[in-house]
Amino acid sequence: MLASGRRVYSIGERNSKMRITAGYIPNIGETKFDKKILKFQDLEVELPLLTLEQMQRVIDTVKRESAEILKSLSVSTVVDIIGYVTEQFLDRSSSYRQQAEKLLPIVTGYDEEVIRLGLTSFLKTFRKHELQRFLVEDLGNPLLLDHFQPRAKGGFSKAIGPELITHVWAGNVPALPIWSFVSGLLVKAGNIGKVSSSEPLFAGWFAKALAEAEPSLANCFAVVWWKGGDEKREKMIFEKSNLVIGYGNNETLKALKKQVPITTRFLPFGHKVSFGIISKSALDAHKAWRIAHQAALDVIRYDQQGCYSPHLFYVQKGGKVSPVEFARLIAGELENFEKRYPRRKLSMEESVALASWRQKEEMSTFTETGKEVLGTSTHQWTVVFEEEEKVFTASPLNRVIRVISFEKLEDILPYIKPYRSFLQTIGMAATPKELFHWAELLANVGVTRITALGKMTSPEAGWHHDGRFNLLDLIQMVDIESSAIVDSEQFAPYVD
Amino acid sequence: MTQQREIIEELSQFIKKNQASEEEFNSLALHIFNYQYKHNLPYQTFCRQKGKTPRLVKNWRDIPYVPMSAFKEVPLTCSDPEAAVRVFMTSGTTQGKQGKHFHSTLEIRELSMIINFKERFMKETNRIRMGILFPTEEKMPHSSLAHYLALVMKEFGTEDSCYLLKENGVHIQKIISELEHAEKTGEPFALLGASFSFVHLFEELERLGKTFNLPKGSKILDSGGYKNKSKELDLNEFYQLLERYFGVDRSNCINMYGITELSTQFYDDGNEVVPSIKTGPSWIRTRVINPLTGEEVPEGERGVLVHYDLANFNSVMAVATEDVGMAVDEGFYLFGRVQGAEARGCSLAVEEFIQLAKGTAK
Numbered sequence: 116m117l118a119s120g121r122r123v124y125s126i127g128e129r130n131s132k133m134r135i136t137a138g139y140i141p142n143i144g145e146t147k148f149d150k151k152i153l154k155f156q157d158l159e160v161e162l163p164l165l166t167l168e169q170m171q172r173v174i175d176t177v178k179r180e181s182a183e184i185l186k187s188l189s190v191s192t193v194v195d196i197i198g199y200v201t202e203q204f205l206d207r208s209s210s211y212r213q214q215a216e217k218l219l220p221i222v223t224g225y226d227e228e229v230i231r232l233g234l235t236s237f238l239k240t241f242r243k244h245e246l247q248r249f250l251v252e253d254l255g256n257p258l259l260l261d262h263f264q265p266r267a268k269g270g271f272s273k274a275i276g277p278e279l280i281t282h283v284w285a286g287n288v289p290a291l292p293i294w295s296f297v298s299g300l301l302v303k304a305g306n307i308g309k310v311s312s313s314e315p316l317f318a319g320w321f322a323k324a325l326a327e328a329e330p331s332l333a334n335c336f337a338v339v340w341w342k343g344g345d346e347k348r349e350k351m352i353f354e355k356s357n358l359v360i361g362y363g364n365n366e367t368l369k370a371l372k373k374q375v376p377i378t379t380r381f382l383p384f385g386h387k388v389s390f391g392i393i394s395k396s397a398l399d400a401h402k403a404w405r406i407a408h409q410a411a412l413d414v415i416r417y418d419q420q421g422c423y424s425p426h427l428f429y430v431q432k433g434g435k436v437s438p439v440e441f442a443r444l445i446a447g448e449l450e451n452f453e454k455r456y457p458r459r460k461l462s463m464e465e466s467v468a469l470a471s472w473r474q475k476e477e478m479s480t481f482t483e484t485g486k487e488v489l490g491t492s493t494h495q496w497t498v499v500f501e502e503e504e505k506v507f508t509a510s511p512l513n514r515v516i517r518v519i520s521f522e523k524l525e526d527i528l529p530y531i532k533p534y535r536s537f538l539q540t541i542g543m544a545a546t547p548k549e550l551f552h553w554a555e556l557l558a559n560v561g562v563t564r565i566t567a568l569g570k571m572t573s574p575e576a577g578w579h580h581d582g583r584f585n586l587l588d589l590i591q592m593v594d595i596e597s598s599a600i601v602d603s604e605q606f607a608p609y610v611d
Numbered sequence: 612m613t614q615q616r617e618i619i620e621e622l623s624q625f626i627k628k629n630q631a632s633e634e635e636f637n638s639l640a641l642h643i644f645n646y647q648y649k650h651n652l653p654y655q656t657f658c659r660q661k662g663k664t665p666r667l668v669k670n671w672r673d674i675p676y677v678p679m680s681a682f683k684e685v686p687l688t689c690s691d692p693e694a695a696v697r698v699f700m701t702s703g704t705t706q707g708k709q710g711k712h713f714h715s716t717l718e719i720r721e722l723s724m725i726i727n728f729k730e731r732f733m734k735e736t737n738r739i740r741m742g743i744l745f746p747t748e749e750k751m752p753h754s755s756l757a758h759y760l761a762l763v764m765k766e767f768g769t770e771d772s773c774y775l776l777k778e779n780g781v782h783i784q785k786i787i788s789e790l791e792h793a794e795k796t797g798e799p800f801a802l803l804g805a806s807f808s809f810v811h812l813f814e815e816l817e818r819l820g821k822t823f824n825l826p827k828g829s830k831i832l833d834s835g836g837y838k839n840k841s842k843e844l845d846l847n848e849f850y851q852l853l854e855r856y857f858g859v860d861r862s863n864c865i866n867m868y869g870i871t872e873l874s875t876q877f878y879d880d881g882n883e884v885v886p887s888i889k890t891g892p893s894w895i896r897t898r899v900i901n902p903l904t905g906e907e908v909p910e911g912e913r914g915v916l917v918h919y920d921l922a923n924f925n926s927v928m929a930v931a932t933e934d935v936g937m938a939v940d941e942g943f944y945l946f947g948r949v950q951g952a953e954a955r956g957c958s959l960a961v962e963e964f965i966q967l968a969k970g971t972a973k
Contacts, residue, residue, distance in 0.1 A: 286956040364963055372842035386959040420956025461903070467933050467949040468916055472961070474678040474931075478685055481656045494903040509964035537959055 130157065133157040135218065137219035137315050139322035141180070141334035143172040151340055158221045160315055164342040167351060173295035173307065173337045174355045178278050180334035181305030186276070190250065190260040190301065192295055197297055198243030200324045205238050211324055215289075215317065223287045223314055224459040225417060230289055232456075233416060236573045237290055241297055245576035249301060252577030253586040260302060260590075265424055274412035274590040276302030283343075283371060285362040287313035288417050293321055295360050296336075298585045300325075306336040307352070315340060343367065349374040355551065384581060387422035388509060391568055392524070392553065393441065394545035398434025403441055406544045409569030410516075411448035413494075413542055416572040418459050419512040422581075423540040423564070423571050425508040427517040428516070429527055438520035439487060442500035446489040449470060449496040449514060458495055458514050465513060472511045473497050507531050524553050528560055535561030539581060542571040615690065615715065616922050618646055622719050622894070622968075625921065626726055631893040636921075640671035641895075643924050650689035654927050657681075672898060672907075676917045676929035679872050682710030684738070687926045690715040699755040701871045705757070712755070712871050715925045720874040721762055723922040727892045728763050731878040732865055736799070742770035742789050744781065744804025744812065755871045756835060760803055768801075781808065783815050790823045796940055799828030802857065806833040810844060813852050826856035831859050834867040846885040868945055872930045874922035879941070890942035894921040899938040902931070913937050913946065 140148070149164035162233045162553050165173065184195070203209045203314040208218075215234060221436045239245065250257035254274060256264050263271035280299045284292040292308055296318060301588040306320050319338040324332035341348050353359050353375045361371045375381045391413070397406055413425050428445070429437035462470065473490065476499050480486045485502035495513035502517045507530040525589050531538065538561040543550060554565050563582035564574065577585065605608065625631065625639055645665040658664060658675045660664070668674055677687065682701070686692040692713050701710035714720060733739070743760050752961050764772050775786045793800035802809075809831075816822065831853055850861045862881035868889050875895045879887035879916035891897065898907050899914040907957040908914035916936045919929050935946045 288763055288956045291957070343642050362957060364960070384957070388959045388964070400735060417956060420958055422957040422959075424956075424958050427959070463913060463915075463935055465903075466902045467935075468961070470931075471678045471680050471913075471933060475680045475684060477660060478653065478657060478677070478681045481653050481685060482658070492905070509959055509961045511961045512958060 119289075128260055132157055132159050134161055135316075136163075137319045137338075138162045138310065138340060139326070139336070139338040140165075140318045141173060141176050141337055143169065143176050143611040145169070155222045158218065160222070162310070164316055164341070165339060167348060170339070170348065170352065171355075173339070174279065174352065175256060175588065176334050177305040177307055177337055178355075181215060181336070182278060182302065184302070184331050185305070185335045186303045188303070190257050190303070191284060193303065194243055194246045196233070196329045197241060197300060197323065198246055200321065200395050201238055201241040201243075203324055203328075205235060205242075205323070208387045209321055214574070215320065218316060219289045219314070222316060223289055225289070226457050229415070229417065229456050229459075233572075234290060237293075240574070240576045241293065243478040246297070247300065248576045249298070249585055253584050257388065259592075263593075263595055266594075270600065271595040273593045274578065275507045275593055276304035276590055278588065279305045280358045280360060281352055281356040282306065282308040283359065283361045283363070284318065285310060285367065286313045286420065287298055287311070288421050289314055290317040291421075292318040294580065294585070296321065298589060299360075300336070302586055302589045303356075304589065307356075308336075308338045310340050312340070344370060346374060353379055360384070363401050382583075384422075384536070388426050388534060388537045389423050389540035389542070389571060390427045391425045391571070392545070392557075393428060393430045393543075393547050393568070395431040395434030396549065397544035398431070398436040398441060400435055403434070403436035404444060406568055407441060407444035408448050408566070409544075410542065411445050411452055412569050413571040414445075414449060414516050415452045415456055415458075418514055419510065419516075421572050423574060424512070425516065425542060425571055426512075427508070427519060428504075428542075429521050429524075432520050432522055438502075438518060439500050442487065442498050442518035443489065445516065445518065446496070446498040449498065449516075450491065451513075451577075453495045461513060469494060469511055469515065472515070474586045505530055507534060524556055528556060532560045538562045540564040540571050540574075542565060542566055544568050614646060614650075615925075618643060619716070619719060619799065623722060624922055626719070626722050626892075627725060629730070629893050636893070636896065637671050639921055640928065641665070641668065641675060643921060643928050644668060644671075644674045646924065647689055647927060650786045651687055651927065653681075653685040654687055666851075671896070671919055673920065676919075676931045677927050678931045679710060679870070679933060681927075682712060682872050683708040686711065686713060688713035688715070689925050697755060697758070699871045700753040710871060712926055714874075717758075719922050723875045723894065725766050726763055727878075727912070728767065730892070732763075732830065732867075732878075733767050733868060736767075736828070736870035738767055738769050739799055739801045739828075740789075740793070741768040741801045741803055741873060742775045742786065743773070743829060744774055744775050744802065747774055756805065756968060757865075759869065759876070763803070775804075776808070781812050781815055783812075783819070786812065787819075787821065790925070793825050793829065794823060795828045799830070800825050801830045801832065801908065802859075803832040805835045806849070807835070807943060809833055809849070809853065813856060816856050822856050822858070829857070829859050829863065830939055831857065831864045832867055833864070834837070834869065846882075848883040850885060870930075870932060872923075873918055873920045875920045879944075886944045886946065888939055888942045889936075889945050891918075895919065897936075897938075897943055899936055899943060908938075910913070910938050915949070916943065916945070 131293055148165055151162045151164040153160045203211050206212055216231055219230045258264050259274040263273045282295050296306060296308055310318050316585050322336055322338045356379050357359055358380045359375050361368050362384045364386050368385055372381055391410055410428055430441050432438060473494055477488050480488055487500040490497040499517045501519050510516060541562050543565055648658055648665050661675045663675045695713040695715060697714045697717055699712045738850060741764050743764060745760050746757055748757045749762040775782050850864055853864045854861050861883045864882050866879050868875050875891060877889040877891045879889050896919045898916050898917045901908050903914045913935055916934045917931045933949045935949055936943045
C-alpha cells in the first residue's frame with residue numbers, strides 16, 4: 116500500500132547514542148560547516164556539509180597545495196608515507212586500527228571478525244613493497260612520475276598526475292575507497308573523495324592519518340559527503356576536476372556521467388558479477404574438502420557484497436566427488452563459518468528478498484529433478500544445487516550460492532557471454548593445463564581476473580581492476596621527442 | 612457429498628456466523644489444511660519438505676505458508692486448474708511472470724466479500740449510489756479488484772451506480788456530474804476504486820479548480836496503492852486530499868487491503884489517523900513474522916505479514932506476503948510493500964541482473 120520511498124526498518128532504538136565526526140577538510144580558513152548526521156544503530160556519524168562556496172575553496176586549496184607540495188615529493192617519498200599510514204591501520208594496537216575495528220561493524224553491520232580479517236587482508240595490499248609493485252606494474256620505471264626518463268625508442272617521457280581527481284565512492288565494503296585514493300596519491304594528484312552513506316568513515320580516517328604522518332600534505336586532499344544526485348554541486352566539482360572516478364550501479368554512473376564535461380575524463384566502475392569454476396581434477400575426496408572450504412570463505416567475506424565475490428560455482432562432473440556432493444560440502448563449510456563469522460544482520464528488505472527467493476527456489480524443486488536447496492531453517496546461508504542448469508543467474512547475495520554442474524566449459528560459455536560487460540573475477544580450481552586453456556576461453560567472453568578459490572575477495576596489488584590500469588588510467592604522459600633533444604644540442608653554449 | 616462440497620458447506624456456516632473462538636478457527640483451519648495437503652500436490656511437496664504434515668500440525672500457526680511468489684511458479688490449487696471457473700492474476704512483475712490464483716467456485720470468495728463488506732463499509736446502510744474508479748470486470752477479467760468492485764456494486768449499489776473511467780483515464784465529466792448530483796439531491800454517494808485512480812482524479816480536479824462537499828453518509832473506499840501508476844503520495848496527504856476534494860470525513864475514508872492470492876479482505880475504520888489499524892473477519896488471521904526465521908516477532912516490532920485465510924480453501928490458506936506490518940491488539944498496521952533490496956557493495960544486485968537479462972533477451 117501507500118508506502119512512500121525506500122526505508123530501512125531498524126529494529127529497536129536505544130537511547131545512548133555515540134557521535135563521531137567523519138570526513139576530512141583541508142585548511143580553507145574556516146572550520147564551521149553545516150552538518151549531515153547519518154545514523155547507524157547506536158552511532159551517529161557527523162559529516163561536514165559544505166556550501167558550494169566552501170566546496171570551491173576546498174577545490175582551490177587541494178589543487179594548489181597538491182601542485183606545490185605533493186608534486187614536489189619524489190614518488191618513493193609518497194610510497195613511504197602511504198606505507199607508513201597503512202602499517203598504522205594494520206597495527207592492532209594503534210588507535211586508528213582500534214577505531215576501525217570498533218566502528219566499522221556498527222556502520223556496515225558486518226561481524227567484527229569479518230571486518231578484522233577483511234581489513235587486514237585488504238590493507239596488506241598497500242604496504243610499501245606492494246605499493247612499489249603497483250608502480251612497476253603500471254609504469255615499469257616509477258621514476259617517470261618524478262622526472263623525464265629516457266625511452267627505449269629515443270626521447271624522454273614523464274608521467275603527470277592530474278591536478279584534481281574526484282572520487283565518488285559507493286557501497287558498504289569497508290575501506291574500499293582506498294584503492295582509488297591511494298592510486299590518486301601515487302600519481303601525486305590532488306584528491307577529493309565523496310564517501311558513501313553506507314561506509315562514510317574509512318577514507319576520512321586514512322586522510323587524517325596521512326596528514327598526521329606528513330603534515331605538509333594536510334591540504335592536498337579532502338574527504339567530503341554530499342547527497343548523490345546533487346546535480347548543481349556535481350557539475351561544479353566535475354568541471355574543476357581533470358578526472359572523475361565513479362563507483363555504483365549503471366544508473367548511478369549514468370547520472371554521474373551526465374554531469375561530467377567533455378574536458379574531464381570519467382572512469383566508471385560499475386557493479387560486477389563473479390563466479391567460481393571447479394574442475395573435476397580438483398575433486399578427489401581429500402582435495403575437495405579444502406576447495407569447498409576456500410569457496411565458502413569467498414562467500415562469507417563481506418557476505419558476497421564485493422564485485423569480486425562469487426554469485427555461483429560451476430562444478431565439473433566426473434570427479435570422485437560429484438557436483439552435488441561438492442555443494443553439500445560447501446553447505447557444511449558455510450554452516451561452520453556461520454558460528455564463527457555470523458552474517459551481517461539484514462534489513463527487512465533484504466530479509467524478505469532472501470526468504471522469498473529461497474522459497475521460490477524450494478518451490479521449483481517440485482518440477483526440476485536433481486535440484487536441491489540446502490540450508491537451515493533460519494536462512495543464515497543457502498546452497499542451491501542444479502544439474503547442468505543452462506542459465507547464468509545472479510545470487511541475492513548474503514551467503515546464497517548456486518552450484519551448477521557442467522561437462523565441458525564450452526557448454527556454459529554461451530550462457531555467460533551475454534553478460535560480458537559485467538563479468539569480473541573467476542575463482543578457479545583446475546590443473547595448470549586447464550587453468551590456461553580455460554583462461555583463454557573466459558578471457559574471450561569478458562572475464563578480467565582469474566584467481567585461486569579463497570582469494571576471490573583479495574586481489575593482488577597491481578591487479579587490473581575490471582581489466583584496467585590503476586595508475587596508467589590516471590596519468591598523462593609528456594614526451595620530449597628525440598628531435599627536440601638533437602636540435603637543442605646546437606644551441607648549447609659548449610657547442611663546437 | 613464430495614469433500615470439496617463438505618468444506619464449502621462448513622465454511623459457509625463459519626462465515627455466516629462471523630464469530631469464532633480460537634478452537635473453532637483452529638479446528639476448521641486444520642481441516643482445510645488436511646484437504647489442501649491431500650489435493651494440492653505442489654503444496655504437499657512443499658509441506659513435506661518442511662517436515663510439516665497434517666499428522667504433525669496441531670495448531671493453525673504451524674501450517675506451512677507459501678510465499679506470494681509461489682503463485683507464479685506452480686498452479687496452487689486443489690482442483691483441476693483447467694476446470695477453474697475463474698483465475699485471478701497479479702499485475703506483471705519485474706520478471707514478467709504473473710501469479711495465478713485458481714478458483715474452482717466463487718461461492719465462498721463472494722460470500723466472504725459480501726459479509727465482510729457489509730459489516731465494514733456499508734454498516735447499517737443497505738444500498739448506496741456508487742461510483743467506481745476502476746475498469747469493469749469485462750475489461751479486466753483477471754483482476755481480483757475488478758471482480759470485487761463489480762460484486763459490491765451489484766450487491767450494495769443502487770441502480771444508478773456506475774463506472775467512472777473511460778479508455779484513457781478518469782471520465783471527468785461523468786464524475787463531476789455524479790458528484791454534483793449527490794451535492795444537489797443530498798443522496799449519500801460512495802466513491803470506490805484503486806488508490807492511484809484517486810491520485811489521477813486529484814490532478815484533474817486541481818486542474819479544474821473544483822472541490823465538492825458530498826452529503827452526509829457519503830463514503831470513500833480506496834485500495835491497492837500506487838504500483839508506479841501515479842505519483843506516490845504520503846498517506847496523510849492522500850487522506851487530506853480526499854477530504855479536501857470530496858468533503859468526506861477522513862473517518863469515512865476506508866482503505867481496503869486485499870491481495871490477489873487471498874479471498875478475504877482487510878479494512879480499517881477510517882483514516883483520521885494514519886497508518887490505520889487493519890482488521891479482518893473471523894475467518895482470517897494474521898501473524899507478523901521475521902521472514903528469515905518464520906517466527907513471530909514480538910508485538911511492537913516490524914515484520915512481514917502472513918495471512919491464514921480460511922476462504923482460500925481451494926488454493927493455499929496460509930500465504931506469506933511481502934508487506935511489512937506490525938501487530939497490535941486489535942489487528943495490524945500495514946506499512947507497505949517491501950521495496951527491492953538495494954545492492955550494498957559493488958556486486959551486481961539481482962534486480963539489476965534481471966533488468967540486464969531482459970535487455971539481452973531483446
